[in-house]
Amino acid sequence: MIDLKLVREDPDAVRTSQRTRGEDPSLVDALLTADAARRAAVLAADTLRAEQKTVSGQVGRLMGAWQKAQKSDAPDAAELKATADTARAQAGELSERVKAAELVQAAADSALDTAHRAISNVVQPGAPAGGEDDYVVLSHHGQIPEIPTPRDHLELAEGLRLLDVERGVKVSGARFYFLTGVGALLQLGLLQLAAQKAVANGFTLTIPPVLVRPEIMAGTGFLGAHAAEVYKLADDDLYLVGTSEVPMAGFHADEILDLSAGPKRYAGWSTCFRREAGSYGKDTRGIMRVHQFDKVEMFSWCRPEDADAEHQRLLGWEQEMLAAVDVPYRIIDTAGGDLGSSAARKYDCEAWVPSQEAYRELTSTSNCTTFQARRLNVRYRDEAGRTQVAATLNGTLATTRWIVAILENHQEPDGSVRVPVALQPFVGTDVLRP
Structure with missing residues (x-):
């Protein structure tokens, strides 16, 4: 969730962010209204509780005075009893009013939470506005290979017997596959x-759970606009993750971190699952867009003021991996309308795919600022010992889709594929032959 203090102090900045994303700026006004209603409900309940406490104290004192007067046959005993009874009745009435006010406060809390969660993270200044096609190209890297008649990755993979889509469909349905032989090794x-x-x-390398509770999935922002992408096991009330970002974000939920030595960094190796809802007809050939894949994901916790520098570091490590597998790529600054709800800024590394004569996303790295940590209640202590909300960032180091770019950019005219030097020790050869 975004910082309510920012919404109160600079609502126009949040409205601008909403417009940059192509989302409804009036949600900011709805949040401000819900915030004001909640604060009014809290004040009313607190005022009634204070009044009830005062009257209850008076009842105790009056009852004590009456009992003392009764024992001494004081002439004002009856009057004290009547006053005590009146105060007791008033306390009972206030108790009922407090209960009613607390119900109003609970409803206001719920309405505020709903309005708060409806607003995506505030886009960083400088990020492009617009949708999927409104990115800004920041740089190009590597040399695009000259391949007169490039084969696509599926033709190459089937010729090398490293991929079996037909049997994947037979076993599991569309967008599933088997990696076989050198494909699995690759x-x-x-x-x-x-x-x-x-x-x-x-x-710190982790192999995290790939099933998570609803509060963890919601905490990372994946149950909002992109909920249709997520597989749910209804009988168990668990979700299959589409990225190990989700369990790694939940790893420190409700904790106070020690960030005195710098960011805490984790890498998650996991299988990932995505429904690919709304992508029917897109990238149906091969393994560009599938329901199941494997990935190594970076995840960082840091102080908010260190997040921008950490974002650049994550991007740099992604570039090192792309250089290691020797594929040409470009870096784009993703437009606001193409950001996930939790990201304030995202850079994609898109590799050249010769058969499509286009760049396609291989990695992304996102700065989620304090959005996820606020939802998951992850904090750290500042120099004064006060708890503050941490920032989170994530970035992909490798995933199944990379095989597409590796095969196509390293292909030879006879259908063989050169294995990048960095991968040869794992694959056991320098050339894959049909």
């Missing part, structure tokens, strides 16, 4: 290389 080598690079750069 993916395992790619992920192992990513894991090694992550560990060398100070990441």
Whole structure:
């Protein structure tokens, strides 16, 4: 969730962010209204509780005075009893009013939470406005290979017997596949290389659960606009993750971190699942867009003021991996309308795919600022010992889709494929032959 203080102090900045995303700026006004209603409900309930406490104290004192007067046959005993009874009745009435006010407060709390969660993270200044096609190209890297008649990755993979889509469909349905033989070795080598690079750069390697509770999935922002992409096991009230970002974000939920030595970094190696809702007819050939894939994901916790620098570091580590597999790529600054709800800024690395004569996304890295940590209640202590909300960032180091770019950019005219030097120890050869 975004910082309510920002909404109160600079609502126009949040409205601008909503417009940058192509989302409804009036949600900001709805949140402000809900916030005001909640604060009014809290004040009313607190006022009644204070009044009830005062009257209850008076009842105790009056009852004590009456009992003392009764024992001494004081002439004002009856009057004290009547006053005590009146105060007791008033306390009872206030008790009922407090209960009613607390119900109003609970409803206001719920309405505020709903309005708060409806607003995506505030887009960083400088990020492009618009949708999927409104990105800004920041840089190009590597040399696009000259391939007169490029084969696509599926033709190459089937010729090398490293991919079996037909049997994947037979077993599981559309957008499933088997990686076989050197295909399996190629993916395992790619992920192992990513894991090694992550560990060398100070990441703690994890193999996280791929089923998570609703509060963890919601905490990372994946049950909003993109909920249709997520597989749910209704009988167990669990979700299959589309990225290990989700369980790694939940790893420190409700904790106070020690960030005095710098960011805490984790790398998650996991199988990922996506329904690909709304993508029917898109990338149905091969393994560009599938329901199940494997991935090594970086995840960082840091102080908010360190998040921009950490974002650049994650992007740099992604570039190191792309250089290791020797594929040409470009870096784009993703437009606001193409950001996930939790991201304030996202850079994509898109590899050249010769058969499509286009760049296609291989990695992305997102700065989620304090949006996820606020939902998951993850904090750290500042120099004064006060607790503050942490920032989160994530970025992909390798995933199954990379095989597409590796095969197509390293293909030879006879259908063989050169294996990038960094992957040869894992695959066991320098050339894959039909």
